[in-house]
Every structure is written in C-alpha cells, then in structure tokens.
Amino acid sequence: MNSRSACWLLLLLLGLPRLAWAQASLSDKYRQQAENYATAELGSERLNDSLAIVYYQKAYALVRHIDPVRAANLCVDLSSMDYKKKNTRQATDRCLMGLRHISPLHTAPDSVRFKLFSALGTFYKALYRNDSALFYFRKADLLLTRNPRIEQEIPLYVLYHFNNQGNWFFKLGNYSRSLSYLAQARQLAGKWEKPEEITYIESNMAGCYEAMGRFDEALVHRKFVNTHYQKPDIQKYMDLSGIGSTLCKLKRYHEALPYFLRAEQLLTTVRQKKKATDYLPNQLHLWRMMSSCYRAMNQLPVSDRYVQQALQLHRQYLGSKGPLLAQVLIEQGALHEDRHQYEQAAGSYQKAIQAVCRDTTTLVNYQQNPSAETASDETTLLLAATHKAVVLKKQYDATHREVYRKASVDTYSFCVGLQQRIRHGIDTDQSQVIFSTRQHALVPEAVAVTFDAYQHQPGAALRETLFQLFEQAQAGSLREAFRLNTIKPQTIPAPLLEREQRLKKQISELKKHPVTDTAAATKLIGCQLQWHRLIDTFRLDYPAYYRLNYADVAMSSRALQQQLGNQAAYVAYVRHGASLFILVATRQTIEFIRQPIDSTRFDQQLRALSQELYHDPVIRQYKGAAYAAGLYAACIAPIRVHLAGKTRLIISRDWSFNFLPFEVLETGEQARDYLTRHVAIAYAFSAQTFFAASQRPSSLNPVLVVAPFARTEAIQQAVNRQETVPTLASSEAEARRIGGDVLAGPDATVGRFLKTDLNRPVIYFATHAQTDETDPANSHIAFYPGEADKLYTDDVYNLPLGATGLAVLGACETGSGQTIRGEGILSLARAFAYAGCPSVITTLWKANEETTSFLTIRLHHHLSRGLATDQALQQARLDFFASPVFAKYDHPYYWANYILLGNYNPVMPDNSRLSMAGWLLLAVSTGLLAFWQRKRLVSGIFRLHTNDLTNS
Numbered sequence: 001m002n003s004r005s006a007c008w009l010l011l012l013l014l015g016l017p018r019l020a021w022a023q024a025s026l027s028d029k030y031r032q033q034a035e036n037y038a039t040a041e042l043g044s045e046r047l048n049d050s051l052a053i054v055y056y057q058k059a060y061a062l063v064r065h066i067d068p069v070r071a072a073n074l075c076v077d078l079s080s081m082d083y084k085k086k087n088t089r090q091a092t093d094r095c096l097m098g099l100r101h102i103s104p105l106h107t108a109p110d111s112v113r114f115k116l117f118s119a120l121g122t123f124y125k126a127l128y129r130n131d132s133a134l135f136y137f138r139k140a141d142l143l144l145t146r147n148p149r150i151e152q153e154i155p156l157y158v159l160y161h162f163n164n165q166g167n168w169f170f171k172l173g174n175y176s177r178s179l180s181y182l183a184q185a186r187q188l189a190g191k192w193e194k195p196e197e198i199t200y201i202e203s204n205m206a207g208c209y210e211a212m213g214r215f216d217e218a219l220v221h222r223k224f225v226n227t228h229y230q231k232p233d234i235q236k237y238m239d240l241s242g243i244g245s246t247l248c249k250l251k252r253y254h255e256a257l258p259y260f261l262r263a264e265q266l267l268t269t270v271r272q273k274k275k276a277t278d279y280l281p282n283q284l285h286l287w288r289m290m291s292s293c294y295r296a297m298n299q300l301p302v303s304d305r306y307v308q309q310a311l312q313l314h315r316q317y318l319g320s321k322g323p324l325l326a327q328v329l330i331e332q333g334a335l336h337e338d339r340h341q342y343e344q345a346a347g348s349y350q351k352a353i354q355a356v357c358r359d360t361t362t363l364v365n366y367q368q369n370p371s372a373e374t375a376s377d378e379t380t381l382l383l384a385a386t387h388k389a390v391v392l393k394k395q396y397d398a399t400h401r402e403v404y405r406k407a408s409v410d411t412y413s414f415c416v417g418l419q420q421r422i423r424h425g426i427d428t429d430q431s432q433v434i435f436s437t438r439q440h441a442l443v444p445e446a447v448a449v450t451f452d453a454y455q456h457q458p459g460a461a462l463r464e465t466l467f468q469l470f471e472q473a474q475a476g477s478l479r480e481a482f483r484l485n486t487i488k489p490q491t492i493p494a495p496l497l498e499r500e501q502r503l504k505k506q507i508s509e510l511k512k513h514p515v516t517d518t519a520a521a522t523k524l525i526g527c528q529l530q531w532h533r534l535i536d537t538f539r540l541d542y543p544a545y546y547r548l549n550y551a552d553v554a555m556s557s558r559a560l561q562q563q564l565g566n567q568a569a570y571v572a573y574v575r576h577g578a579s580l581f582i583l584v585a586t587r588q589t590i591e592f593i594r595q596p597i598d599s600t601r602f603d604q605q606l607r608a609l610s611q612e613l614y615h616d617p618v619i620r621q622y623k624g625a626a627y628a629a630g631l632y633a634a635c636i637a638p639i640r641v642h643l644a645g646k647t648r649l650i651i652s653r654d655w656s657f658n659f660l661p662f663e664v665l666e667t668g669e670q671a672r673d674y675l676t677r678h679v680a681i682a683y684a685f686s687a688q689t690f691f692a693a694s695q696r697p698s699s700l701n702p703v704l705v706v707a708p709f710a711r712t713e714a715i716q717q718a719v720n721r722q723e724t725v726p727t728l729a730s731s732e733a734e735a736r737r738i739g740g741d742v743l744a745g746p747d748a749t750v751g752r753f754l755k756t757d758l759n760r761p762v763i764y765f766a767t768h769a770q771t772d773e774t775d776p777a778n779s780h781i782a783f784y785p786g787e788a789d790k791l792y793t794d795d796v797y798n799l800p801l802g803a804t805g806l807a808v809l810g811a812c813e814t815g816s817g818q819t820i821r822g823e824g825i826l827s828l829a830r831a832f833a834y835a836g837c838p839s840v841i842t843t844l845w846k847a848n849e850e851t852t853s854f855l856t857i858r859l860h861h862h863l864s865r866g867l868a869t870d871q872a873l874q875q876a877r878l879d880f881f882a883s884p885v886f887a888k889y890d891h892p893y894y895w896a897n898y899i900l901l902g903n904y905n906p907v908m909p910d911n912s913r914l915s916m917a918g919w920l921l922l923a924v925s926t927g928l929l930a931f932w933q934r935k936r937l938v939s940g941i942f943r944l945h946t947n948d949l950t951n952s
Contacts, residue, residue, distance in 0.1 A: 023062045023063060023066060023067075024062070024063055024066070024067050024070060026062055027058075027059040027060075027062040027063045027067070027070055027074075028059070028070075030055045030056075030058045030059035030062070031055070031056065031059040031074065031077070033055045034051075034052045034053075034054075034055035034056040034059065034077065035052070035077075037049070037051040037052035037055065038052040038081070045274065045278075046274065046275060046278075049081060049084065049085070052081060053078070053081050056074060056077050056078050056081065057078070059074055060074040060075070060078065064101075068101040068102050068104070068105055068108070069101075069102060069105070069108055069109065069112055071098070071101045072098035072099070072101040072102045072108070072112050072116065073098075073112055073115070075094045075095060075097050075098030075101065075116070076094075076095065076098060076112075076115045076116060076119055078094050079091040079092070079094035079095050079098075079119055079123070080119070082094060083119075083122075083123060083126070086277065088123050088126045088127055089127070091119075091123050092120065092123040092124065092127065095116050095119050095120045095123065096120070098112075098116045099113075099116055102116075109153075110143050110146075110147045110149075110150055111150050111153045111154050111157075113143055114140050114143045114144065114150050114154070114157070114158075114161075115154065115157055117136045117137070117139040117140035117143065118136070118137065118140040118157065118160075118161040118164070120132075120133075120136040121133045121134075121135075121136040121137035121140060121161075121164070121165070122164045124136060125164070125168045128376035128377060130172070133168065134536060134539070134540065135540060137161075137165055137168075138533065138536045138537075138540060140161060141529075141533050141536075142533075144158065144161075145533075151188070155188065155191075155192045156192075156194070156197075158188060159185050159188040159189055159192070159194065159197060160185075162181045162182070162184045162185035162188065163181070163182065163185040163197075163200075163201055163204065165181045166178045166179070166180075166181035166182035166185060166201075166204060166208070167182075167204055169181065170182075170204070170207065170208045170211060171377075171379065172378075172379065172422075172425060172426075173211075173379055173422060173425075173426055173431065173434075173435055174425065174426050174427055174428075174431050175208055175211060175212045175430070175431045175434055176427065176428035176430045176431045176528075177427050177428065177431070177528075177532050178208050179205065179208055180525055180528040180529055180532065181529070182201055182204055182205045182208065183205075183525050184525050184526075184529060185197075185201050186198065186201045186202070186205070187522060187525065189201055195228070196229070196235070198228075199225045199228055199229040199235065199239075200235060202221050202224060202225045203221070203222065203225045203235075203238055203239060203242060205221055206218045206219075206221035206222045206225070206242060206246070207242065209221065210245065210246050210249060212434050213434065213437065213438070215246055215249045215250050216250075218246045218249075219243070219246045219247070219250070222239065222242045222243045222246055223243065225239045225242075226239045226240065226243060232266060232269065232270075233270060234267075234270055234279060234282065236266060237263050237266045237267045237270060237282065237286075238282070240259050240260075240262050240263035240266065241259065241260060241263040241282075241285075241286050241289065243256075243259045244256040244257070244259035244260040244263065244289065244293070245289055247259065248289065248292065248293050248296070251296070253293050253296050253297050254297075256293055257290075257293060260286065260289065260290050260293060263286060264286060264290070267279065267282060267283060267286060271283070276317055277317050277318075280313065280314075280317055280318065281318075281324055283310075283313070284310045284313060284314055284324055284328060285324065285327075287306040287307070287309055287310040287328075288306070288307070288310055288324075288327055288328050288331050290306050291303040291304075291306035291307045291310070291331050291335070292331055292334075294306070295331075295334065295335055295338060300335065300338060300339065303335055304335055307328060307331055307332045307335060310328045311325075311328055311329070311332070314328065320354075320355065321355055321356075321376075322355060322356070322376075323355070323356055323376070323377040323380045325352075325355045326352040326353075326355040326356045326377070326380045326381075326384055327352075327380060329348050329349070329351050329352035329355060329384070330348070330349065330352050330380075330383060330384055330387060332348045333345040333346075333348035333349045333352065333384075333387055333388075333391070334387070336348060337391060337394075342391050342394050342395045342398065343395065345387075345391045346366040346388060346391050346392060346395065347366060349366070349384050349385075349387045349388035349391065350363065350365065350366040350388060352380075352384035352387075353369075353370060353381060353384045353385060353388065356375055356376050356377045356380050356381050356384070357370045357374045357375055357376070357381065358374045358375075358376060359371070359374040366388060366392070366407065367403065367406075367407040367410075369385065369410060369411055369414040372414075372417065372418050372421050375418075378418060378421065378422050379422065381418065382415060382418050382419060382422060382439075385411055385414060385415045385418065386415050386442060388411055389408055389411035389412045389415055389445070389446075389449075390445070392404050392405075392407045392408035392411060393405075393408045393445075393449055395408075396408060405449070405452070405453055405456075406453070408449050409449055409450050409453045409462075409465075412442075412445065412446035412449055412450065413446065413450070413465055413469075415442055415446070416442060416443060416446055416468075416469060416472055419439055419442060419472075420472065421550065422435070423435060423476060423477075423480055424480070424549050424550055426480075427532060427535055429477050429481065429797070429834070432476065432477030432480055433477050433820055433823055433826070435476070435477075436476045436477055436820065436821070436822040436823045437820055437821050437822060437823070439822065440655070440821035440822030440823075443469055443472050443473045443574070443822075444473065444574050444575065444576035444581075445576065446469050447466065447469045447470065447473065447574045447576060447581050448576045448577070448579065448581070450462065450465055450466050450469060451466060451581055451592060451594060454466055454592065455594075463557065463590070463592075464556065464557055466583075466592055467556075467557040467560075467583065467590065468554055469574075470572045470574060470581075470583045470652075471554060471555065471686045471687060471688060472686075473572070473574045473652075473654070473686075474652070474653075474654065474655045474658075474685065474686075474822060474823065474824055475655075475685040475686070475689075475823055475824050476822065476823065477823060478685050478689070478823075478830060478833060478834055479685060479686055479688070479689055481834045482685075482688075482689045482692060482833075483553070484549075485802065485836050486692065487545060487548045487549060488538075488545070489802075490544070490548070491538075491542050491544040491545035491548060492538055492542055492545055496534065496537070496538070499534065500531065500534055501798060501800070503527055503530055503531040503534065504531065504797070504798045505795075505798050506527045507524065507527050507528060507531065507794070508792070508794035508795050508797070508798055510523055510524035510527060511524065511777070511794060512792065554688065555686075555687050555688035555691070557585065557590050560585055560590075560687045560691070561585060561586070561587055561588075561590065563687075563691045564585065564586060564587050565587065565648070566587055567645070567646055567647045567648050568586075568587075568646065568647075568648040568649075568650065569584060569585065569586045569642065569643055569646045569648070569649055569650070570583075570584070570585040570586075570650045570652075570684075570687055570690075571583065571584050571585075571639060571649060571650070571651050571652070572651075572652035572684075572686075572687075573635065573651075573652065573653055573654045573657075574654055575597075575654040575656050575657075577599065578596060578597060578598070578599050579594050579595065579596060579597065580594070580595040580596075580597050580602075580634060580635070580654075581593070581594055581595075582594075582595060582635075582638060582639055584639040584642045584643075585687075586642060586646070589642070591639070591642060593638050593639060595634055595635075595638045597634055601630075602631075602634060605627045605630045605631050606631070606656075606657055606660065608624070608627045609624045609627040609628055609631065609660070609664070610659060610660070612624035612627070612892075612893075613661070613664065613844075613845065613892055613893055613896060613897070614816075614844070614845040614893075615845075615893070616846065616848075616893060617891050617893055621891075622890075622891045622892060622893075624664070624892065625666055625668075625671075628664050628665050628666040628674075629665075629666045629667070629668035631660070631665055632665040632666055632667060632668065632675070633668075635662070635665065636662075636665060636675065643679075646679065647678075647679055647680060648679060648680045648681075648682075648868075648870060648871070648904070649662070649679045649680070649681045649682070650681075650682050650683075650684050650687075650690060650904070651681060651682070651683050651684065652683070652684045652685065652686060652687070652690075653683065653824075655819070655820070655821060655822055655823060655824045658819065658824035658825045659816065659819070659825060659844060661844060661892075661896045661897070661899050662675055662681055663675055663676035663681055663877070663892075663896050663899065664676075664892045664896045674892075676874060676877055676896075677878070677881075679874075680868070680870035680871045680873070680874035680904070681870060681874070681899070681900070682869070682870040682900045682901075682902065682903070682904040683899060683900065683901050683902075684902070685824075685833075690902065690903055691903070692838075698761055698805055698906070698907055698908065698909065699759050699760055699761045699803060699804075699805055699907075700761075701757065701759055701760050701761070702740040702741050702760070703740035703741070703760055703761055703762040703763070703764065703860075703908075704740060704741050704742075704743070704756065704758070704760045704762070704763045704764070705740055705741070705742045705743070705744070705763075705764045705766065706743045706744075706748055706753060706763065706764065706765050706766065706767060706783075707742065707743070707744045707745075707748060707766040707767065708743075708744070708745065708748035708749075708767050708782065708783045708784035708785075708789075709745075709767060709768070709782075709784070710744045710745060710766070741756075743756065745784060746784055746785075747784070748767075748783055748784045749783050749784050749789050750783045750789045750790070750791055750795075751789075753783060753791070754799075758799065758800060758801060758803070758804050759803040759804065760804055760805065761805040761806065761863075761907045761908045762805060762806045762807075762808060762860070762863065762907055762908065763804060763806070763807050763808070764808045764810065764856065764860070765781060765807070765808065765809050765810055765811055766810045766811075766853075766856070767781060767782050767783070767810070767811050768781075768782040768811055768812065769781045769782065769809070769811030769812055769828060770782070770812075771812075771816050771817050771827065771828070772817075773816075773817055773818045774818070775818075776793055776817050776818050776826040776827075777792065777793050777794055778792065778793075779792070779793050779817060779827070779828050780792045780793070780828075781796075781809075781811055781828060782811070793826075793828060793831045796828060796831035796832055796834075796835055797831050797834050797835055798835065799832075799835045800835075800836070801832060801835040801836045801837035802836035804836075804837045804838075805838070805839065805907030805908075806837070806838075806839040806840070806841065806863075806869055806907045807832045807837045807839070807840045807841070808840075808841045808856060808859065809828065809829060809832070809840065809841065809842045809843060810843065810847060810852050810853075810856050811843065811847065812843060812845070812846040812847045816843075816844055816845060817830070827842070828842070829842035829901050830901075833901060833902060837902070838902050838903040838905075839869050839900065839901070839902040839903045839904070839905075839907065840900075840901045840902055841859070841869070841873060841898060841899070841900050841901075842898075842899060842901055843897045843898060844896075844897040844899060845893070845897045846897075847897060848889065848893075848894050850885070850889075851880065851885065851889050851894040851895055852898070854879075854880060854883070854885055855873075855876045855877065855880060855895065855898050856876075858875070858876035858879045858880070859872055859873055859876040861876075862875045862876060863906075863907060863908050864908050865910055866906050866908060866909055866910025867906060868904050868905060868906050869900055869903070869904045869905065869906065869907060870900050870904035871904075873898065873899075873900050877895055877898075880895055
C-alpha cells in the first residue's frame, strides 16, 4: 500500500464515526416525524399511519447496520404499526429481529429488551400461542423485577404490559390473576396521571367482574367509566356496549337495548371514512351481543338479521377462523335451537368448533370432536362443544337414532376432559371455584346421557367413562389442590416451595388490612404478582411439573375396588333434574343406579330436615324422623341390597345436599333406627382424593390439643395428678382427658400455634369458630385472647398439614359455609383438607359443649386403641347413645353434627396392644430379675458358709 492509499484509508476511518453519528441523528428525526404522524388527531388516520410507517422504515434503514439499540427500538415501533393493521405475524417477526440486533450486546438498555419481550408476549397471545406468550411475558416481568428503573424510563409501556396480561388471563378464565395485573396497571395509571388509561383499565376490570358473575360490581365500574370518559371515540363505544352487556347478564334486556343502539350509532360514526376492516371486530362483537339480547326478548327475526350481518362481514374480510367467528356461530346455533332446528344448530356449533381449531381435517361432521391440543381458544371451544353435546341429545330425544346418542356421549366426554385441561391452567382457588360455578351443569348432564347409553348397551368402556364422570362431579378446585400438593414435592425444589409458602402467608396477612390502607393494597398486589410469576417458574423451568400437571392420573374403577376392604362400600351421588344417579362400589362389584325423585319433594325434605338439625331445639322434641326416612328411601334404600354385610360407608355427596349428615337417615322400621347405628361413615370428595393419603405413615409424635379458653393451671394440675374426672362440658375436660401436648389459655395464640410442629397423629381444636356464608374468607377459628387472634380461611390454606393425620375441629360450624354450585360447601373444614390434611372431623352446626366434649373424649379413647377414624367416631356415638347423657340430649342436633371428612385410616397405634406387650415384657423382666437376685442370694449364702468353715 502506497502512502496516498494509506492516507485515504486513515481519512475514511476518521470519518466513519462522524458519518455514523450523522445517520443516527437523521434516523432520530425520521422517528420523531413518524411518531407525529402516528399520534396525529387531524387528517385521515389511514394516511397518517401510512406516512408513519414510511418514516419509521427510513429511520430503521439508516441504523440497522450501525446502531443495534436504535434498530431494536425501531423494530418495536414498526411492530406496533403492523399489529395495529392486524399483521400480527409480521409484528412478531419484527420483534424477533429486534432481539437479534441486541443479542450480541451485553450493555443494551433493559428498557429496550423489556419492550421487545412484552410486545412478543402480546403478539403471541394474539396468535393463540399461549406457552410462547407466557415465556416472553415472564422474561419482561423478570427484567422489571431486576431493574425497577424501567418503569421511570417507559411508564406507559409498563402500564400496558400489565394491562395486556390482565386481559389475557381474563380470557383464559384465570380471573384472580387477571385482577392482580389490572390492579397494578390501574395503580400505575394513577401514579403517572393518565386519566384516559384509568378509564380504559376500569373498563377491562368491569369485563373481568362480569365474567366472574359479579354483575352488580361490573355495572358500577362500567358506569364510572361512562361518566368520566366523554370523547366520542372507540373507547366511548366500548363503555356503552359494555353497560349493555352487563345489563343483559342481569336479564335487564329492555334497559340494555338503548345502550347497544347508542353504541351502534357511535361506532358507525367512528368507522366513517375508514377501511372496511377498521374496528370490524368491535362491530361483529356488538352485533353478536345485540342478537343475543333480541333473542332473549323473543324477537327472533331481528336476532337472525344481526347474526347474518356478522357472519357475512367476518367471512368477507376476516376469513373462516377465529374465536369471534366462533362466538357468532354459537349465537346462530342458539337461535336455531330456539326454533327447534336441531340439525342446523348442531351444524353451527360444529362450524364454531372448526373456527377455533388449527387442524380441521377430522371435523367433517358433528359426530367428530377435535384434539384439545389443536385449539387456539380452549374456552370458546368448550362453550361450542358443550352446546353441541346438548343439541345432539335433543336430536336423539326427538328421533331415537343411536348415532345421535353416541355422538352426544362422545362430545360430553370430550367436554369434561377439556374442562379439566382448562382447570389445570388456573392458578388460584377463587378462580377455580368461579370456573366450577360456571361449569356446574356439564358433568351431571354428561352422567345422565352416558347412563342412558350404558343402560342401553352395557360395556366396560362406557362403565369406565361413567365412573370417571362421577369422579369429576364435584369439588373440582379441591381435587386440583390435592393433585398439586402431590405433584409439587416430587418436581419442585424445596427452597422454591418454601418461598411459595412465604408469599402465600404474606398475601393472607395483607388481605386482612382494610381496603382504605393503600400501602397494604400496593404491597398485596406486588406479592400476588410475585406468586403468579413463581407459578410460571414451576411451569416453564421444571418440565416434570408441567408434564404431570397435564397428565391423566385418574383412579380407575378397578383400582377403587382393590382399595376397598370386604366390609366397605363406596357410594357417590350425582343429581340431575328428576333423577338421582348413584354409584355403589364394593370389592366384588360396581353398579350404577338411577333413582327417580320428585325434585320439589326431595328439596322440601332436605330443607325440613336441615331446619330440625341446624337449630338448637332447646326443649322441643325432634320432628325430623319422617324427613330422614324419606331421604333414606331415596338415597340408601335403592342400594341396600349391595350394602348387605357392609359395616363402613364412604359417601361422596352431590353438591346440592353436601350439608346433609347421612348418619341421621332412618330406615323407618323402628324408632331412632339411625344409619350411624349400622355403619361407620366417612365423606369423600372423590375416590381418588379419599384414597390418595392411604399410604401415609402415622406420626409418632404426641397429639396436640389447642384450648385457648381453658384454665391452664387446672389442666396442668390434672395432668400432673393423672386424675380421672367425669365428663365435663368444657375444653378443660377435653384437654385433661386427652393429654399430649397442650396449648391452653394464654399459650394458645395464633403465633404460638403457627410455630408449633404440626406433624401430629391428631390435632384437637377445642375453641370457638365463626362462619361467614357471604364471604368464606372471613370465616375463622378463635385463638387467645379471642378478639384479634384469629386463624382465617386463607391462613388455614397455608398451614403445613401434609404430615398431620387428623384434625378434629370441635368448634361451632367448622363444616358449614357458603354452598357453591358444583363445589359444595366452602367451609373451614374444607380449608384444612385443602392444606393437605387427609382427615378432618368437623361440626356442621353450632356445637353443644357438653355433648361435643363427651364425643371428643370418647373419640380419642377409641383412636388411641388403634381404631380406624370412621369406626372410632361411630363408636363414640354409640357410647353416647348408651350413656346417661343421651336421655338429656335425645336429639340429633346434639350428636349428628360431628362428621368425618376424608380418609378413614387409623391415625394412632393400638395402645392397648402396646400395653399388653409392655406388661408381658415387664413380667419377663421381673422373672429374670427375680431369678438373678435368687442366684446372687444363693451364691452369697454359699460364700458366707464357706468362709465360716474356713475360719473355724
């Protein structure tokens, strides 16, 4: 290289930085010009967007090879424009390109990475790729946790990050998680003074409350938004149509229509001079809601017109796929059903299924169902498939063609499986309960249809299907908790599980603060978000957990039979219309029975008997025998032949009579011939949850007695003297007779209890409790001193009870609470089961101190003999019947409220056998000692005699 060439090269190298700086500067100017067009309110929106894209592309072309950070930022900008134009796949590719720009850089700003991750989560959500969406949302969350300054740098991006996740989880049915994210977005909008964003987020929260069935609360939020947002734009349209939607859910159709009509008028104005596809989804959604409203008002021609308009526009501009089309087709199917056009209805529902499935090659006709893995929107798929199953049953009823019955059975079975799959993705117990309430009719309907098919053509496959439906019939959220309590210790490291427990305890404590405590509310939202992210860590970082979470681990009917001893029978009930379906399983056989019932009379008997049982009779005589005999005739008499020789019953009750203690049912053959005199009874949520704990080893620690309102010194003196006292109506008597480790009086605080080792064969609670049927979270167990020290439902959920054998809740009403369709009673006893305790003895109504004390002491006596828990409780009752106390308390109110919820295995070793072994060992030891002492004595005498002779 000559000197001239070297000089030119040097000048070029010196000029490159200046050239790069000039290009970057020009790129920034182009970007600013693009943003001016993107946010301009004057002129044509379409023209503004086109000009914005031109300038963004010019800016990107200048820096794509020389400035990775600027290039990545512009990828985000361009992806936003693509997403706005519904080019979601192109938007996704833009962001992936942005990640490639900055991936070699270790110093790229976290704010840029955050924008790319959050945008990718949003785009994959729109593409119905939920796992990918969760992956990128989580990466954005972790960045935000690691670097909180991102919020100061790009507050609006962070706000929409939370809002987008809130909307996503709402659509997935994860309502509690949705509200946590929306609440965080709401706080940020207030903090950064974004009033328009506040109204937008409030509108989203209203939609979530509406989906949760909290319609009045949703209406309050919607009217707040309508009052505070007045601009005549798309947001105002959403406010008006939202109010109409909520009023429809409240069945106030005539009030809803004016809001829909105003929304339609405004939307027509907003869409003027825009492309045909602009705000088209909003238009289609509105027409679907209006069709539903007119259909409810029986104006079917008007309803049909809106449906046809929506279908035509969607197919013309958006194609034949997507959940919005599926929802319109579901509405069309409902319209056909109202006209009794079942064939057309089934066709509409099948098209709706095709609209939300990627692979439709196997969905040629309505006799076929998809694979759940191919669904782009599982919630909409479940709705369409459930409607299809119902209408296929109607077709069978009308024609008696076997093809319709088989198709209906198959579709119901598919729906129940899909229901369980969706449940696995729901995080919180509250959202699980809401999901159960919304889906409560599915399994009973499936049982009725499958039972008919089984009766018509019995077979092993249908029998197993029917058994599995009984297994899924109730307490879905609790079954999910049991399942996760089993899976987590197998797959998740202990430190992460400990962190989860700490977070759940923090959440529980923060929930107790008043709503007006803004600092606590902010901290609560933060803890909830941390917990949700930890659950995401379980799913994304631990494949074994993910695999087991979605694995089918249901107990088979054969496995149930093998678990049952020769003396036991398992009985499950599912109620549907005028039929009570009964499953009875023994070691030898499984039978399914349909018992016809008069629903009105059956409910009257339940109400009348509960009135007799749940209210203190004082001196009033028992008048429930006739009702108890009537319910015995419906529930037990049909299976009596199968119970011959059985001394133990495991009963899974239908949610509608979850409050009924079967112990009080009477044969009617003689006075006071209660069922409890003939069999020991335990209650199960399902066969699998009942027997899951059967292999747990019994704890060798002493029992624990919690008696906060007993006199400590009296108990201690009695224990020291080991005195035997007569039965007393107090917790002192219970603690005195039971012994073990005692937390009494001032020692029985919540703090002391929570620090106590709960690895016990039995924990006895001799205290007060209060049930809140309106809000189960406010139910609590009282500790010393009684005013502030309370163990609430959420606290119980977080107790480490996996190693506890049995909890005996001697307090009032620990087994009662709010009754939820499809779930049963949300009680304190249920909370103990949720926390992992396999067996809970609980009270269904207010406890009488004297009889409860008697039953508890006799229960402990029989448990300590090694009796199974159900048999020990039955024997305690029989002892009560035989005692002089019974004459004073001859009414089921005093003894029938004590029931066993959960596994019946023995929880304590047989002390009587241990005592016999001890006496035998003592006798042998004494004999050996006596022999040894005799030998020593003889030897001593011999030595003494020898010494005397020697001395002589």
